[in-house]
Amino acid sequence: MGSFVNPFKIGKTYTPENFIDRKEEYSYLCNAVESGNNVVVVGPRRFGKTWLLQKFIAEGGYPVIYLDLFGCFSLKGFVQKMMKQAYELLKGKNPMSFVGRYLKHIAKHVSFSFDVGGISFSIDNDLSDELLIEQMYELLEGVQKDLKKKLVVVLDEFQAYKSISEKLPESLRSFYQTQKDVVFVFSGSMRHMIEELFFEESGVLYHSCLRVDIGKTLPEDESIEYIVENFNSTGKKIILEDAKRIYRLTKGHPYFLQLLCYELWDKAGELISEEEIDVIFDSLCERESYGYELIIETLEYKYLKNVLKLISEQTDGYFSIANLQKYKIPNATTLNNLLKKLTERGIIEKFGRGKYQIIDPLFERYVGKKLW
Numbered sequence: 001m002g003s004f005v006n007p008f009k010i011g012k013t014y015t016p017e018n019f020i021d022r023k024e025e026y027s028y029l030c031n032a033v034e035s036g037n038n039v040v041v042v043g044p045r046r047f048g049k050t051w052l053l054q055k056f057i058a059e060g061g062y063p064v065i066y067l068d069l070f071g072c073f074s075l076k077g078f079v080q081k082m083m084k085q086a087y088e089l090l091k092g093k094n095p096m097s098f099v100g101r102y103l104k105h106i107a108k109h110v111s112f113s114f115d116v117g118g119i120s121f122s123i124d125n126d127l128s129d130e131l132l133i134e135q136m137y138e139l140l141e142g143v144q145k146d147l148k149k150k151l152v153v154v155l156d157e158f159q160a161y162k163s164i165s166e167k168l169p170e171s172l173r174s175f176y177q178t179q180k181d182v183v184f185v186f187s188g189s190m191r192h193m194i195e196e197l198f199f200e201e202s203g204v205l206y207h208s209c210l211r212v213d214i215g216k217t218l219p220e221d222e223s224i225e226y227i228v229e230n231f232n233s234t235g236k237k238i239i240l241e242d243a244k245r246i247y248r249l250t251k252g253h254p255y256f257l258q259l260l261c262y263e264l265w266d267k268a269g270e271l272i273s274e275e276e277i278d279v280i281f282d283s284l285c286e287r288e289s290y291g292y293e294l295i296i297e298t299l300e301y302k303y304l305k306n307v308l309k310l311i312s313e314q315t316d317g318y319f320s321i322a323n324l325q326k327y328k329i330p331n332a333t334t335l336n337n338l339l340k341k342l343t344e345r346g347i348i349e350k351f352g353r354g355k356y357q358i359i360d361p362l363f364e365r366y367v368g369k370k371l372w
Ligand SMILES: Nc1ncnc2c1ncn2[C@@H]1O[C@H](COP(=O)(O)OP(=O)(O)O)[C@@H](O)[C@H]1O
Pocket: 009, 010, 011, 012, 018, 019, 020, 021, 022, 043, 044, 045, 046, 047, 048, 049, 050, 051, 052, 218, 254, 255, 256, 258, 259
């Protein structure tokens, strides 16, 4: 396609020109941090939590330490990453004086080196977890004081905290009772775990955070405009009806909307046709189907397929006798339990009274085509 590059974007790195809507959520997040409140961003996988956080990091105007807990499997690794970022925030410090000033109690356990990714810190194995946690907070506090600004610590995929330390939530709780200028922004995909931790009375971090819900799909008008504009300004042509079709198929799910557009741009001819949209959507579904089979197999719930089928075909009245019979579900309790479990797993989402939807539009397509 001449000199044009594919304008659609999937992946971890947020780009402002690919960002649709989320205005309310973004301004709520900014206001919460500005007023010194901790925040949790909750929502299903691939709904745009990380992108929202990255927008905040790029445009919010605060010094930020960002840690994705998903890939992290030790407290030591976690603290080392934090050190690196803290160091980089304090532009101009040299590493020796950084360690001497902010990590003075553990200085002899810390070394550093330089490579392509810049500086990296490493902590030896002699420190206990308790001491490491303590020092981590001392570091944050020290850095914040010297920056003389609010310091924001973003902990993405927080539901994975156990692989770092079981004690992380408790220690956070005591830390932020002692000071106000280090603000935490958490995000998490496993809704029920996040709910338990932050929003149930028994949760360790109960009443400690405001909440930003990324539970809605993208708005129709703005998404369609985005699709039309991005095809039509990069040497392709799409008519409004077909942009609507993309929106309808992906249901405005951020990830799948970008993915379908990306693949279409890549594979289809200059003029995007209705058939191509369907063919590519189906091929994406095919590509993912192994994963869907795996989900169904590993969940091992009896009547799982029946319930998925019911949700994908019916918009309400799930509990009616006719529906229970049609989908061969023995009784309302079984259905209720499964709805609950699937919601907890982030596979379906409640969106209105007694109405559920399979979150992933390709999974829904898979259920429609492959289950019978
Ligand atoms: N506001 C948005 N507008 C357009 N596309 C988005 C938006 N947010 C997310 N996306 C798309 O969805 C993908 C997944 O988003 P991400 O933030 O990684 O989700 P999460 O962190 O919730 O799993 C991104 O790579 C991007 O393609």
